[in-house]
Amino acid sequence: MSNKLSDNFGYLFEDELINEISKIGTLKLFSSNEIIIEIDDYIKSMPLLLSGAVKILREDEKGEELVLYYLEKGDTCAMTLSCCMGQTKSKIRAVAETDTELILLPKEKMAEWLGTYKSWQSYILQSYHFRMDELLEAVDTIAFLKMDERLFKYLKDKAMVNNNDILTTTHKEISEDLHTSRVVISRLLKKLENESKIKLYRNSIKVLAL
DNA sequence: ACATTAAGTGATT
DNA sequence: AATCACTTAATGT
Numbered sequence: 001m002s003n004k005l006s007d008n009f010g011y012l013f014e015d016e017l018i019n020e021i022s023k024i025g026t027l028k029l030f031s032s033n034e035i036i037i038e039i040d041d042y043i044k045s046m047p048l049l050l051s052g053a054v055k056i057l058r059e060d061e062k063g064e065e066l067v068l069y070y071l072e073k074g075d076t077c078a079m080t081l082s083c084c085m086g087q088t089k090s091k092i093r094a095v096a097e098t099d100t101e102l103i104l105l106p107k108e109k110m111a112e113w114l115g116t117y118k119s120w121q122s123y124i125l126q127s128y129h130f131r132m133d134e135l136l137e138a139v140d141t142i143a144f145l146k147m148d149e150r151l152f153k154y155l156k157d158k159a160m161v162n163n164n165d166i167l168t169t170t171h172k173e174i175s176e177d178l179h180t181s182r183v184v185i186s187r188l189l190k191k192l193e194n195e196s197k198i199k200l201y202r203n204s205i206k207v208l209a210l
Numbered sequence: 211a212c213a214t215t216a217a218g219t220g221a222t223t
Numbered sequence: 224a225a226t227c228a229c230t231t232a233a234t235g236t
Binding site: 170171172182183186187189190200202203 | 215216217218219
């Protein structure tokens, strides 16, 4: 575990902190599509991502979803940061996009290390900053981009976090992630295919223009 | 062969 | 961009 740790966090944290993380943290594996954090879960530990990708979703009263952003290796979740500080429940859902390895740290430690490790403190603050940026980007995408642009961005993002230009999903799943209807997605995908940006198959899509 | 699920299409709001 | 109604195509039993 400590070699995986140094691979992903070695350039951020001093050896001493890496050691402490590997001593205290527990390694957990999630397979693709497994739910890591559910809405209203109490969060008792914070995750550090070693490999894979995690999709962060918001859900409305009707159970309709909306993808906010993806976390990749070296990232942590801003929601848990705020949850670990207070006693709030999670307001988002985290689903493993690919097979994912992460380290869980007890929340007491994360507060404690803020005082003891400078590198930890800057990591936490930077993470907040990055997540905030990503959230703003998500807002911009929803507010200012048309559906076809949103869709293409979604496909590119998904291809990137999966390290694969062939995406295995259905039009229905995409429409749920983007909070729209399947028919709209089918039509826009068809349009993107005509523009030679993607190629459509049953249950999969190949992204051409990366 | 039949049922189910994914995807395509025209028309309407 | 959403919804409806319907068709076509692929896949599972």
